[in-house]
Amino acid sequence: MRRVFLLLLILLSIGVVNAFPLGYDNYKLIDAIPKGNIVDDRVYEDKVIRIEFDDFTGKYPQFTLRNISNTPLTILWDLCAFVDSTGRSQGVIRSNIPFLDRGKPVPPTLVIPRAFISEVMVPLDSIDYDGGWIVNNSIPKEAEQTLTIVLTVEQGGKQTTYMFTFESVMASRGVLVEGGTFTMGDTWGGGDSDERPTHKVTFTYDFYIGKYEVTFDEYDVFCEATSRDKPSDEGWGRGARPVINVSWWDAIAYCNWLSEKEKLPKAYDSDGNLLDKDGRITIDPSKVVGYRLPTEAEWEYAAKGGNKSEGYKYSGSDNVSDVAWYSSNSGSKTQEVGKKAPNELGLYDMSGNVWEWCSDWYGSYSSSAQTNPYNSTAGSYRVRRGGSWINSATFTRVAFRLYVSPSCTVYNLGFRICRTVP
Template sequence: MKGESKVFGLRILLITLLLITSISYAVSRGSVEFNETLLIVKDSIWYSSIELDSGNVISFYALVCTDVERQTSEIAAIRIATNNTASYETIYRKNTITLSCKSFGKFAEALERALELELNPGESLYFDSNGLLSFEVDSWLEGELIFGGGRYYHLHYDSSYSGIGPNNTAYELIRGDIEKICQTASELAKEIELFNSAKKPIEIVPETVLVERGSFTMGDDSLENASPSHQAFITYDFYIGKYETTFDEYDWFVRETGRSLLTEDFGWGRETRPVIVVSWWDAIDYCNWLSQKEGLPKAYDSEGNLLDKYGYVTDDITNVVGYRLPTEAEWEYAARGGNKSEGYMYAGSNNLGDVAWYWRNSGDEYLTGEYFLDSVFDNNNKTHPVGTKQSNELGIHDMSGNVWELCSDWYDSGYYAKSSTTNPYNYTPGSYRVVRGGGWSSNVMDSRVVDRGGFAPDDVGGNVGFRIARTVP
C-alpha cells in the first residue's frame, strides 16, 4: 500500500473509532478525607461547558489534588459554574461552587431523583435540609461559596425565586436542562472514579528486551513507500519494550502527573491491553516521565526533538540516554528478530495468526473471505491483552497486530531513497510520525514487518499505541 493511502486509511479509521468528540466525564462517589496536607496542585485537568435550553451555561471542572504525606494524587473536587464565568480567580463568586467528590456524587444522584418528580414550570426544585433532594456540601475551602443562605444548593425551574443574594443563587431551568446536567454529572462521576482507581504498577518501567547491534535488509522493493530495500546498520545495543505499553502502566502515569482524565477504552477493558487513544505527544511525555522516575536525562524537549545527556538537541540516537520511542530502523530490526532473525514475513512467523491479533481473529468470530472494514466493526473486533500471542525470535510480543506502534521518526514516503545506512533516523519535520506493525483491524499486508505508515502527532486512535525503547549506555 502506498504511504499516502496508508495515512488516509489510518485517519479514516481514527474518525470512525473516536466516538468521543463530546465525551462527558464523571466523578468518584467515594469519600475524600480533607486535611491540612491535601493541596490543589492544578487548577483543573478537564472541563465541560453545557449550553442549556434556557439560555444558561453550566460548566464542570475536575480538580486534581495531592496529599503531600502519602505522595499520591487524585481528583478530589469538582467546581461547578454558570454563564462561563468560572476561572481560578472567580472560584468564590456567587455563580461558582466547589464540591468534594462525595458531595458531587450526591449532587448527581439528587438530579437523577429530581427527574422523577416532573415538576411544572413555576415550581421550585431545590435541595434543603428537609426536602427529598437534600444533600450536604462538604465545605473544605476557607471562604467557600455558600449557596441558598445555607450549605445547600438550589435549582429552580424559573426566575420566580426571589431569594437571590450575594451568598446564594438560582438557575432559570427547564426540564431539558436538568436532563443535560444530570447526564454530564453522572458520566463525570464514573470517569473520575476510574481515574482515582488507577493503581501503581509493581514495576514502573515496562519490561524490556535487549537487542544487540547488527545489520539487516530494511524495506521491500514491492512497496513504493518502503523502497528501495537497503542494508541498514545498527552500531549500538538497545532495549525495546517486550510488550506494547499497557493501560495499567499508562494510567498510573496519568494519575501521578494529573495531566488529564484517563484515555478511552471503548468498553474493551484496560489493565494489560495496550493503551490506545494516545497521541505521539502523549507517548513521548510518558517516556520523559519514565526517565525522570529513573533519574535519567529526558529524551525529548517540548518540540519533540531528541536530546543528548546534556540536554542538547541531537539527531544521533546513540547520544540519547533516556527512555524514548524506538526509531523506525530499530523497530524493524527488532521486529525481524535482530541478529537472531529467521527471515519471517511477520514478527515471529510466516503465519500471521500465530503472532498477531488482526482483522480475522480479533473479534467475536473468525472472519473469512475478503477484507471489509464494515465486517471488522460488525464483528466487535478490538485489542487484546499483550503477550497472548507467540513472540518473535527475540522474545518480543505483538510487533505484528494488536495496535499500530508510534516511532520517533517523522514519516516520509520517499525516505528510504535518501536515508543513511548507519543508525538511520528521520529528524526532518513533516506532517506525520511513523507507525509500524498494523493493528487489530489491519489486513495481512499491513501487518508485515516491512510495512510502514504515517500518523499525525496530534491525532489519537483506537488502533494506535506504542512501546518504549532506550539506547544501552
C-alpha cells in the first residue's frame, strides 16, 4: 500500500512531463522514493501507469500523500497489496508496526482534509528481523518485470480501489536489433589497419542487446547471489554506473547466471565456448538461446544503428560529445549509464564510458562476405569495443577495435549483454 503510494509518488516525481504532483480524485501523491521516469502517463480506467525505474537501492519505498478533498480519507491497509509479475500477491504492512505484530491486522490510517501523510509500504513477505527491520525490497531488479500496487481507501462510507502497475526497465533491458546486412569496418577512411578490409556481414536472425551497459547495481546482485567478491568502483560510486574491473570470465559467468535465473540454457561452457539450446558447442550465434556477450559483428552492427543506421562515426552522432563520455568531458571517471543521447536504435553509451567485452577472440578481418560471423579461433586476446572515459574521441569510433587478455580486469572495461531472439 505504502508502496502504491510510493510508486504513485514516483510517478508524481516523474509525473507528466516529469512534473509533481500526480492527482487522483481525492488525493495527490506529493513525493516518492525511488524516483523514475514515466514511460506512459495515460491513466486508464484501472489507473494503470507504466513507470520506468532502475534498481531500488534503498531500504523500502516511501511516499507522501495529501488528502485534497473536504472529507476525511481512510487508508485500509488490510485491503492493500503488492502483486509481482508472476501473479504472486503479498499483503503490506506499515514500517512502524512492531515486528511481532506482523501477522495481525494493520490498523487503518485516517487522513484529515488537506492534511499530509508520509508513509512507508513494506510487502509482508519481504521482511526479516535481526535487531531491527530488514526489508528485501520487492521492486523488480530485472528487465520487463512489473509490480502492481492495489490501494484501497474509504471516504464517506464508500470504498475505492486503485491499481497502479509499474514496469521495471532495467539497465539490462534488451533492445531489439533486426537482422540485415551492413558493411563492417572503417567506411570513413583514416582508421587503423585492423579495421580493414571492410566487408559485408549479414545476420539471418534478430537479437536483443542491452539498452545500457551492465551496472554495478545489477552486477552486485549477481555477486551476492553467488558469493563472489564485488569488483572495486575505484571510489567513484556504484549504483547506475557501469560495472568495471570485471574480466571476460566474470562477464560470461554473469550471463550464465542470468540465463539460469530465467530458466534458459546456458550460453557458455567452462572453457568459454558458445553452447546451443541442447548444451552442444556451436560457432553459430543464432543457435545460442541464453544470455551472452555480443559477437564483435553484432556489437558493431548495433553501435552503427542496425537497419536504422544513419552512418554516424560515433554511436548516434558525428559529434562525439553528444553521445560519449570520453577524456574531454568525463571528469576522469565513469558516469551513470544513459546520460548521453542514444543511437538510432535507442542504445546508450556504445561510444565511451567503458570499453565492452565481446564474445570473440581477436583476429584480422577478411574481405570475404560473412553470414552470422563469430571468431571462435582460440588466441591470446578477446575483443573489446567502444572506447572509454579515459580515451580520446578516436577510440570511441564505432569501427575502432581493441583487444585484451580475457583474464584482465581494469577500471575502464565492462560489458553489456545480448541474446538471440528465439
